[in-house]
Amino acid sequence: MMQDPERFLRNLFDQAVAVADPMVALPGVLGEKPKGRVLVVGAGKASARMAEALESAWGPCEGLVITRYGYERPCDGIRIASAAHPVPDAAGAAATLEMLALVQGLSAEDTVICLISGGASSLLTVPVPGVTLEELQQVNADLLASGAPISLMNALRKHLCQAKGGQLAAAAYPAKVVSYLISDVPGDEPGMIGSGPTVGEPRDLQSALAALAEYGVQLPEHIVAAAQAHGGVLAPGDARLSTTENILFASPRQSLEAARRVAEEAGCRVEILDDALEGEARDVAAVQADLARKHSADGPLVLLSGGELTVTRRGDGVGGPNAEFALALAVALNGMAGIYAIACDTDGVDGAAEVAGAIIGPDTLAKAEKMDADAQAALAINDAHGFFGRIGAQVVPGPTLTNVNDFRAILITG
Numbered sequence: 001m002m003q004d005p006e007r008f009l010r011n012l013f014d015q016a017v018a019v020a021d022p023m024v025a026l027p028g029v030l031g032e033k034p035k036g037r038v039l040v041v042g043a044g045k046a047s048a049r050m051a052e053a054l055e056s057a058w059g060p061c062e063g064l065v066i067t068r069y070g071y072e073r074p075c076d077g078i079r080i081a082s083a084a085h086p087v088p089d090a091a092g093a094a095a096t097l098e099m100l101a102l103v104q105g106l107s108a109e110d111t112v113i114c115l116i117s118g119g120a121s122s123l124l125t126v127p128v129p130g131v132t133l134e135e136l137q138q139v140n141a142d143l144l145a146s147g148a149p150i151s152l153m154n155a156l157r158k159h160l161c162q163a164k165g166g167q168l169a170a171a172a173y174p175a176k177v178v179s180y181l182i183s184d185v186p187g188d189e190p191g192m193i194g195s196g197p198t199v200g201e202p203r204d205l206q207s208a209l210a211a212l213a214e215y216g217v218q219l220p221e222h223i224v225a226a227a228q229a230h231g232g233v234l235a236p237g238d239a240r241l242s243t244t245e246n247i248l249f250a251s252p253r254q255s256l257e258a259a260r261r262v263a264e265e266a267g268c269r270v271e272i273l274d275d276a277l278e279g280e281a282r283d284v285a286a287v288q289a290d291l292a293r294k295h296s297a298d299g300p301l302v303l304l305s306g307g308e309l310t311v312t313r314r315g316d317g318v319g320g321p322n323a324e325f326a327l328a329l330a331v332a333l334n335g336m337a338g339i340y341a342i343a344c345d346t347d348g349v350d351g352a353a354e355v356a357g358a359i360i361g362p363d364t365l366a367k368a369e370k371m372d373a374d375a376q377a378a379l380a381i382n383d384a385h386g387f388f389g390r391i392g393a394q395v396v397p398g399p400t401l402t403n404v405n406d407f408r409a410i411l412i413t414g
Contacts, residue, residue: 005411006359008266009342010395012302012409013356015262016255017346020402022046022053025250026180033058034111034176040078041065041099041168042115043124044194045347046182048073048080049401050115064102065115066095066123068349071399086352087140088125093133096126096163103168106175108243114168114177118184118347118403120194121154126162130226136160139219147312148215149278150185154195155208156217159227161195166234166241168197173240183251184347184405186276186307190246191236198244200236252276252306252404255346259304259409268300268411277307277406281321282328282379284309289332292339292410299338299414308405311351317383320351322406323394326358327384329410330365331375337362341410344395347403350385356395358388367391 018024040051040063048067052075055061060077067073068085083092103112127136139160143153158165169177177198185192191199205227209219234241253275260270273291277284288303295301309321319327322343329341344350344357368375368391378387388394 005340005413006361009340009359009409009411012259012262013342013344013395013407016259016407017400017402019258020182020250020255020346020404022050022182022402023056026050026053027057029180029247029249030054030057037110038113039063039103039106039110040113040115041103043120044117044182044403045071045085045119046117046402047115047120050117050180051075051078051080054113054115064095064099066092066099068119068123071401073401083123085119085122086144087137088122088133090133092123093126096124100163100168100171103172103175106172108174110175112172112175112177114179114198116179116194116197117182118194118405120197121157121164124163124194124197128160128162128226128230128232130229131160131223135223139223142217145313146212146215146217147280147310148212148217149310150308151192152208152211154192155201155203156212157195158201158233159205159208160223162230162232163197164195164233165201166196166199166238167232169244170234170240174243177244179244179246181246181248182403183248184308184403186278188248188251190248199246200234200238200241202236250402250404255404255407256304256306263302268302270302270304273303273305275306277305277309279309281309281311281324285325285328286332288410289329292333292412293336295412296336296338297414299412301412301414303410305408306406311382313382315381315383317378317381318353318386319382319384320345320353322350322357323355323384323388324379324382325408326360327375327379327387330360331379335362335365338413339410341408342395343406343408346400346405346407348397348400353385354396355385356397358384358393358395360393364391364393
């Protein structure tokens with residue numbers, strides 16, 4: 001194992017992804033197909049794979065799910081619509097309206113199966129009356145650049161959309177709604193996964209705006225007024241949620257535990273630092289670099305962590321939170337011997353780039369210097385993907401068809 005630390009780390013990431021594959025994880029919680037009419041809806045980067053897994057267990061079903069471009073899967077009955085992520089587009093808005101219409105007029109004898117994974121916040125989006133799609137796109141872009149935690153971003157998104165914050169469940173009421181969820185959020189809170197289309201939201205619009213003001217996010221007055229006039233987000237105790245059940249079947253903790261087993265089988269001691277880390281990517285990297293230095297003589301040791309980090313945009317480079325974490329970690333470690341790391345998003349997309357993340361080692365900065373790549377300069381303008389692309393250290397698995405958020409592993413060979 002220690003002869004090829006980078007391959008070892010990539011294997012940990014691959015195992016973390018594999019255990020969260022809906023084809024592996026979903027059948028065990030499905031049970032038998034309900035009697036009567038069954039309608040399948042959903043959204044997210046894993047939703048098409050979830051639909052494929054459901055039909056493999058139950059046979060062809062009626063329904064519609066919305067996934068990210070390039071994440072489509074073959075289904076016999078469920079229609080797969082494609083849309084943009086992380087900023088919504090017209091295709092997603094049209095498919096969302098179609099989905100809301102599809103679940104209207106159901107009875108208490110009908111069952112709606114809702115398949116939700118990370119990415120649904122952008123894919124399942126139709127603005128409230130009085131707000132244009134272009135305005136909603138700008139709000140999403142501003143949120144992504146703000147450095148605000150995903151919990152606050154999603155709280156605001158719910159109030160600007162006609163499907164989030166329990167509104168999809170409300171449209172289907174009084175039908176029974178069973179939601180199967182893949183968590184990509186710290187704490188695995190169902191209301192935060194995909195902005196909770198079948199879950200109530202306790203935070204009102206004004207409190208969400210007040211919290212986001214600390215991150216420099218402000219909305220035009222007419223957008224605030226339109227969201228208040230719509231007022232569609234359900235409170236947690238709303239009667240229209242009484243026929244809804246939310247089932248979590250894949251989570252960051254499960255993936256970290258899978259990686260732990262692989263590392264321990266290879267003879268490593270393993271510490272799971274946290275499965276729900278939040279914060280600025282470069283700040284978390286500094287903390288973990290200090291921890292790695294303190295354990296530099298304790299190898300072989302693997303430090304695992306998950307969660308969802310953020311990046312406050314400072315420049316015009318290309319880089320998501322995982323690549324920025326890896327770059328900041330390499331800078332902080334400054335070529336320290338015996339320490340390697342991988343940081344990747346389990347959906348295969350870090351930020352807006354078709355790159356999961358990157359792998360670093362003691363030779364990262366030396367290799368960059370030979371290629372005339374400046375790590376500090378890249379970090380200053382948030383160009384981590386550009387940096388790692390230049391030195392050939394990117395991890396590019398393609399669509400993984402699941403999403404349990406960030407995966408980070410630091411290997412100390414000792």
